[in-house]
Amino acid sequence: MKKISMIVPCYNEEGNVKLFFEDAIKTYKNNKKYEIELIFIDDGSYDNTLNELREIAKTKECKVKVLSFSRNFGKESVIYAGLKSATGDYTVLIDADMQQPPHLTLKMAEILDAKKEVDCVCYYQAKRIESKLMSKIKGSFYKTMNKLSDVELKQGASDFRMFRINVKEALLSLEERCRFTKGIFSWVGFNTTYLPYTPEKRAHGFSKWNPYKLFKYGMEGIISFSTKPLKLATFLGLFLSILSGIYLLIVLIQKIFIGRGIPGYPTIANLIILLGGIQLFCLGIIGEYIAKIYMETKDRPIYIIKEEISNDK
């Protein structure tokens, strides 16, 4: 019998965790091929999620582990903690909000069983359920990211993935603090199969994303997996030097051959503003990288566990 470890991040999911648990149990109850281990990670929820998880952990149906963080560390830290706890032959990352129904994991496991050459099975959103504007923004992010970075991200690929032990160990070997899981998956490589799916509507509660968080997440992805923005400063500098050389030539020709005066004040004011802006922009990019170095060198833990509960299955 193979064991599937399900890593379930929970941040204020009081209305969903029980539904999730019931669907997972229903799917695997009489299954002769697989048993499941549920790893719920409470990411500093301030609603009743932890109490709901305590109740779930009393079950005798399957192994349940609950890790409760001391505060909200974010989904990327949750995934890392979950990977460290997972003991299954296959590990799956799956949201608690029922957008990714647990019964879909069965198909992933069957693919891993049938195809020995496949190491990871990933669901991607065939049809996005969010607004047109949001899917346009996300689409352009994937394009920019793929152009700028050294990793290749598949459009719409989610964190809803199941993989073998070798992939889990590779993911754990990357111990960086600023974790951009989509990039990390692509960076470690391995043979991945993509399956289309349409996410369900959230059963209860709200999405934790807003435009600002998405922007920060996108920046994180680019900075963590590419140094190309740093080179932008060099190219901009070079480009502007050539441009100013041409401008100087034009001004000189006008002065010598046509005898036309040079409009001084507006030209200088414009150039100062333009150059000041570009310099600040480049400094900002460098600053982003220095901030990342600063955070990494502090070597703080990726998460802190306040409480650990486990049933004796």
Ligand code: UDP
């Ligand atoms: N989540 C988390 N920590 C956070 C934000 C989200 O553990 O800081 C969990 C959340 O409980 C859910 C999953 O990550 O199980 C996905 O979050 P959400 O549904 O908000 O994202 P969306 O589906 O809208 O992309």
Ligand code: MG
């Ligand atoms: Mg969701």
